[in-house]
Amino acid sequence: MPFAETFDGYLRPDGSVGVRNHLLVMSVTGLTGPTARRIAAAVTGALVVDYPYGTAAMVPKPGDGDIQDRALVGFGTNPNVGAVLVIGANPPRTDALADRIAACGKPVRAITLDECGHDAITLTERGVRLAAELSVEISHVRREPAPISALYLALECGRSDPSSGLVSNPLMGLIADALVDLGGRAIIGETTEWLGAEHLLAARAVSDNVREDILAAARRREQLAIAAGIDLTGNNPDPTNIAGGLSTIEEKSLGNIAKSGSRPIQSVVRWAEAVTGPGMHLMDAAAYAPESLSGFAASGAQLVLFSTGVGNSFVNSISPTIKISANPETCERLKQQLDFTCPDVFRGSKTLEQAANELGAVIVDAASGTRTWGEVMGEGSEVFTRLGESL
Numbered sequence: 531m532p533f534a535e536t537f538d539g540y541l542r543p544d545g546s547v548g549v550r551n552h553l554l555v556m557s558v559t560g561l562t563g564p565t566a567r568r569i570a571a572a573v574t575g576a577l578v579v580d581y582p583y584g585t586a587a588m589v590p591k592p593g594d595g596d597i598q599d600r601a602l603v604g605f606g607t608n609p610n611v612g613a614v615l616v617i618g619a620n621p622p623r624t625d626a627l628a629d630r631i632a633a634c635g636k637p638v639r640a641i642t643l644d645e646c647g648h649d650a651i652t653l654t655e656r657g658v659r660l661a662a663e664l665s666v667e668i669s670h671v672r673r674e675p676a677p678i679s680a681l682y683l684a685l686e687c688g689r690s691d692p693s694s695g696l697v698s699n700p701l702m703g704l705i706a707d708a709l710v711d712l713g714g715r716a717i718i719g720e721t722t723e724w725l726g727a728e729h730l731l732a733a734r735a736v737s738d739n740v741r742e743d744i745l746a747a748a749r750r751r752e753q754l755a756i757a758a759g760i761d762l763t764g765n766n767p768d769p770t771n772i773a774g775g776l777s778t779i780e781e782k783s784l785g786n787i788a789k790s791g792s793r794p795i796q797s798v799v800r801w802a803e804a805v806t807g808p809g810m811h812l813m814d815a816a817a818y819a820p821e822s823l824s825g826f827a828a829s830g831a832q833l834v835l836f837s838t839g840v841g842n843s844f845v846n847s848i849s850p851t852i853k854i855s856a857n858p859e860t861c862e863r864l865k866q867q868l869d870f871t872c873p874d875v876f877r878g879s880k881t882l883e884q885a886a887n888e889l890g891a892v893i894v895d896a897a898s899g900t901r902t903w904g905e906v907m908g909e910g911s912e913v914f915t916r917l918g919e920s921l
Contacts, residue, residue: 532708532890537897538673539609539680539832543635546609547680549832549897552577552848553665554614555657558602558627560584561619562643565650569615569657573665577847579605579912599627601802601914604828606631606638608848612668613637615661617653619644637667673899679713681897682805684826684834684849685789686720688819690767691774691839695785697856697875697882698837703791704886705835705893710793710809717805717831718790719813719822721751722762726780727787731812736794743798747814774839789837801915802828819844820913823851827912833897835889843867845904847911850896853903854889869902 539547556579557566563580570576581602606614606627614631618624621642628640639660646652685702687694706716724731728748735741755762767776776782796809802825805811815825823834823846834851836842841864845851852869855861861871870892874880896902904910 532705532886532893533678533712534891534894536675536677537681537894538899539676539897540612540671541674541676542609544607546634546830547676547832548609548612549681549899550610550848550850551612551668551671552610553661553668554579554606554611554848555661556602556606556614556616557581558616558618558624559620562617562650562653565643565653565657566617568654569617569661572658573661576661576665579847581914583914583916597801597915597917599630600800601824601828602627603630604802604804604830605824605848605912607634607636608827608830608832610832610848610850611636612671613664614639615657615664616640617657618642621645637664639664677713678709678894679808681709681833681893682715682717682831683709683893684823684829684831685716685718686819686822686826686834686836686851687786687789687838688836688842688844689770689774689838689840690776690782690785691771691857692776693855693857693860693876694837694839695776695781695788697872697885698839698854699785699788701854701856701872701875701882701885701889702789702835702837704882705889706789706791706810707793708886708890710791713808715805715808715811716791717799717811717813717826717829718786719801719815719825720786720817721747721814722755722779722817723783723786724748725752725762725783726778727783731787731790731795734790734793734795734810736796736809740795740797743814744795744812747798747812751814770840789835799829801825805829816915820911821915823849824912824914833893835893838868841867843904843907843909845902845910850902851904851910852892852896866907867903869896869904 632638801815858873
């Protein structure tokens with residue numbers, strides 16, 4: 531069994547468990563992004579989410595809905611976030627988002643440019659004081675044992691090569707199966723990387739409705755590419771994938787879905803949509819890693835497992851990202867980037883099951899507070915999906 535029975539996490543008022551205790555400084559309007567960065571820089575350990583768009587109405591497109599607000603609320607309610615300072619240049623929007631986040635029971639404060647006389651320096655000063663108070667407040671929270679079933683893992687791959695599909699991704703599949711069997715949750719995304727293998731995912735759907743959701747998501751992404759005149763070869767797989775040895779989207783898809791393991795698929799959610807209930811889930815979302823990881827964090831994932839073939843340094847900021855590779859050359863070259871290496875499996879001197887037991891220990895360690903290389907190096911950020919134009 532890859533996992534210990536418990537990890538040490540932060541119990542939240544809504545019953546979720548964080549693996550980190552972040553103070554999040556979140557700008558919800560484009561005008562206040564620089565101020566949010568100044569505030570976070572002045573308060574040790576604070577993270578920034580900088581929503582880059584304004585307050586203008588967006589022309590809706592199919593599937594757009596409340597995608598932006600859904601992500602902002604999701605970032606704030608992620609179990610890894612202990613408290614949130616929401617700042618903005620639109621009082622109704624700022625207060626509404628702060629109220630939605632505060633509903634989960636964690637400390638939330640809101641402040642606007644308007645109440646500071648439209649003076650960004652005053653907003654910075656007041657924001658630093660509020661952020662400092664929140665930081666002290668959450669520092670009183672202590673880690674305590676929590677069941678492994680409280681974990682929600684997101685599974686990602688980037689800059690893949692054959693070692694990803696042969697070793698790293700099946701390894702994550704074993705981890706996903708073990709976690710699901712213990713009552714936890716796991717998710718994969720990157721919908722275009724289901725193409726050619728979507729029938730294999732659909733065959734594992736827990737119901738006819740979920741089966742159709744899987745197939746419809748793949749068809750929609752494929753039609754988007756066709757309508758735009760995009761040839762996925764050269765785009766996905768991209769030139770780096772092709773140089774590494776992946777020549778078709780089908781090859782890449784078979785490797786990608788290996789991350790999902792073998793258990794029944796419970797649902798297909800939208801980008802940044804919360805996942806409910808245990809089991810294996812899918813997210814219908816873009817394949818680009820920064821966008822994909824942010825969708826996972828906004829959906830509530832506390833940890834990300836991210837495999838790479840030739841190397842990919844990007845990580846999420848809210849959810850610690852455990853970087854994995856089985857490529858022997860990459861494992862030797864990127865020692866300060868990879869959190870778990872398994873070239874011995876690629877060479878055939880160790881089994882996937884043995885590696886899974888080792889990786890399970892690394893996951894529990896990270897969940898209990900051990901920092902990942904991405905955290906140490908400050909590689910993470912959050913990005914937004916946007917579908918409609920602004921008026």
